[in-house]
Structure formats: structure tokens, C-alpha cells
Amino acid sequence: MKAFYANEQKRHEPKAYLSSGTARPHPEKPERVERLLAGASSAGLAVERPKNHGLGPIAAVHSPEYLDFLEHIFARWQRIEGASAEVIPNIHPVTRNGSYPASAVGQAGYHMADTVCPISTETWNSALWSAWSAVEAAEAVKAGAPSAYALCRPPGHHAFADVAGGFCFINNSAVAALALRRSAARVAILDVDLHHGNGTQGIFYARPDVLTVSLHADPVCLYPFFWGYAGERGEGAGLGYNLNLPLPHKSGDAAFLEALAIAFRRIRAFAPEALVVALGLDAFEGDPFGGLSVTTVGFSRIGEAIAGLDLPTVIVQEGGYLCDALGDNLTAFLTGFGGRRGP
Numbered sequence: 001m002k003a004f005y006a007n008e009q010k011r012h013e014p015k016a017y018l019s020s021g022t023a024r025p026h027p028e029k030p031e032r033v034e035r036l037l038a039g040a041s042s043a044g045l046a047v048e049r050p051k052n053h054g055l056g057p058i059a060a061v062h063s064p065e066y067l068d069f070l071e072h073i074f075a076r077w078q079r080i081e082g083a084s085a086e087v088i089p090n091i092h093p094v095t096r097n098g099s100y101p102a103s104a105v106g107q108a109g110y111h112m113a114d115t116v117c118p119i120s121t122e123t124w125n126s127a128l129w130s131a132w133s134a135v136e137a138a139e140a141v142k143a144g145a146p147s148a149y150a151l152c153r154p155p156g157h158h159a160f161a162d163v164a165g166g167f168c169f170i171n172n173s174a175v176a177a178l179a180l181r182r183s184a185a186r187v188a189i190l191d192v193d194l195h196h197g198n199g200t201q202g203i204f205y206a207r208p209d210v211l212t213v214s215l216h217a218d219p220v221c222l223y224p225f226f227w228g229y230a231g232e233r234g235e236g237a238g239l240g241y242n243l244n245l246p247l248p249h250k251s252g253d254a255a256f257l258e259a260l261a262i263a264f265r266r267i268r269a270f271a272p273e274a275l276v277v278a279l280g281l282d283a284f285e286g287d288p289f290g291g292l293s294v295t296t297v298g299f300s301r302i303g304e305a306i307a308g309l310d311l312p313t314v315i316v317q318e319g320g321y322l323c324d325a326l327g328d329n330l331t332a333f334l335t336g337f338g339g340r341r342g343p
């Protein structure tokens with residue numbers, strides 16, 4: 001299996017975020033890349049640099065207003081007297097029925113869901129290359145590879161069509177899904193990150209051609225708080241095309257694999273022609289977020305089980321934070337997946 005990653009993805013370096021009102025060091029560190037590259041290499045993957053795919057595949061997911069904001073907001077922010085070194089919003093619209101603001105501060109609040117996705121000078125470029133890694137992996141699968149891995153960083157699954165949030169700016173899994181969708185009638189996205197893939201759900205919520213399935217720790221006291229519950233099933237033409245499987249906190253391998261079996265039934269009934277796996281590794285028992293208790297061996301079983309769907313598959317990196325086993329967990333997933341499916 002090929003892996004895709006560009007060095008520009010490492011330059012985004014958020015400094016701090018607010019958690020329960022307290023400023024803490026930001027956990028989405030560039031060092032994650034080194035661990036994940038080592039993990040992919042240990043699984044025998046060759047890492048290639050993606051091409052510049054332009055804005056086309058990204059504009060298929062995100063609004064032009066939002067992409068213009070992401071590209072230019074840092075420079076605009078710097079012109080505000082006394083502004084912070086990173087773009088961090090301090091006011092948000094409670095509903096979207098007001099007016100679109102003209103100012104940098106107003107637009108930051110409009111397009112950023114929270115304070116954990118600070119934008120600095122390198123953010124736009126890093127996010128672009130992260131998305132292009134996802135596009136390149138999708139193109140490899142469209143060209144006949146049974147699977148491909150995109151080392152996407154910054155991650156993407158909390159980004160909506162016009163809102164950043166939760167360390168995410170461009171929704172790489174959604175970009176990969178729509179790149180696949182150009183030649184596949186139906187595409188499924190299976191999100192196994194610790195956190196609910198709220199942005200991905202939001203992007204496809206009214207669509208019947210992309211099935212979204214997310215396994216995650218119960219959001220009752222975990223980000224993203226407002227989404228991720230079992231009652232969210234889609235709307236309009238997309239009703240019945242979203243499945244959320246929230247798990248009790250600290251659930252381990254057995255509970256995760258049981259929920260995965262339920263996810264597979266829904267995916268098989270959808271008869272997709274391609275699959276995107278939104279691969280968060282933060283469900284790990286030793287991850288700093290500590291929400292679930294999946295083991296390293298568990299990731300191998302999860303990979304093996306997903307391979308059993310026997311679908312052309314793009315694996316997109318989402319979360320998974322600094323801990324000793326981060327690279328090993330990626331190796332375990334890819335080895336489990338590849339062991340059943342072949343290289």
C-alpha cells in the first residue's frame with residue numbers, strides 16, 4: 001500500500017487551546033507526523049509526496065466564502081492592533097440567520113466553531129497539502145490500487161462545509177469521498193476516531209450517495225458535545241444515511257469490535273463501491289484524551305475487520321496524539337488491514 005504525505009503539512013504549529021476554560025499546550029503537534037511516518041514505514045508502506053491538485057477537489061466540499069477566509073484571515077488578523085499571534089475567535093453567532101460580517105473578528109467567529117483551531121501563517125498551506133494527500137490516495141485507488149493511506153495532518157473530520165473546529169480546517173475524509181464519488185455511485189465513510197466526525201456528518205447529512213458511519217466515545221461529556229448521538233440519522237434525501245454508534249467511556253476492544261459489526265451491516269446494506277476510513281488512533285487506552293480503551297492489538301483487529309469489507313479503501317489519518325504507542329498503533333492497524341487484504 002502506498003502512503004501520501006508532504007512536508008508542508010508539518011509547518012502548521014498551533015500553540016495553545018482552551019479546555020474547560022484553561023489555556024493548555026496544543027496537542028495537535030507537528031511531532032505527530034514523525035511518529036505516524038515511522039508507523040507507516042514499519043508496516044512496509046512507501047511514502048510518496050502528493051501532487052498539487054488545486055482547489056477543485058476541496059471546493060467540492062467547502063464553500064468559496066470559507067476557503068477565501070481560510071486563505072486570507074491570518075494576514076488580515078495581523079493588521080488588527082493588539083491582535084493575538086494566532087487567529088482565535090472570541091464571538092460566535094448563536095444562529096446563522098443574522099448577517100455575514102465584514103470584519104476579520106466577525107468572520108473568525110462565523111467560520112471557527114471553537115478556540116482549538118488557531119490559524120497561523122502556515123495553517124492554510126499545511127491544510128491544503130493535507131487535503132492533497134487525501135486526493136492523491138483517492139486517485140491511487142481510482143486507478144486500481146486496492147487501498148491507499150493518506151497521512152493527513154492537520155486532521156479534518158470536525159471541519160464542516162464552512163466552519164473549522166476541533167483542530168480541523170479542510171475535511172480530508174470528505175474530500176477523499178467526493179474524489180472517489182466521481183467514479184463510484186455510492187461511497188461510505190467509516191469514522192473510527194475517538195471523537196464523533198461531526199463535520200463529516202454535517203457535510204453529507206442531506207445526501208443519500210455518501211453514507212456516514214461514526215464510532216466514538218459518547219459525546220455527552222466529550223467534544224463535539226452537540227453531535228454524535230444515536231438519534232442523528234440524516235435529513236431530507238439523506239434520512240437513514242447517517243449512523244452514529246456512541247460507546248460508553250473507557251470501552252475497550254470487545255465493545256469497539258461489536259459496534260464495528262453493526263457498522264458493517266449498515267455499510268453492506270448500502271452496497272458502496274468505495275470506502276473511506278477516517279482513522280483516528282485516539283481511541284487508544286494510552287492516548288492523552290483517555291476516552292476509550294482500545295489496545296494496540298485492538299487496532300490490528302479493527303484493521304483486519306475493516307479489510308473484510310473487501311472494498312477499494314482510502315485510509316485517511318484523523319486524530320491520535322502523542323504517546324509512546326502512536327506509531328505502533330498505526331503499524332498495527334495497517335498490518336492488520338494489509339494482512340487480510342495483501343499489499
Ligand SMILES: [Zn+2]
Pocket residue numbers: 193194195280282318319320
Ligand atoms: Zn479525535
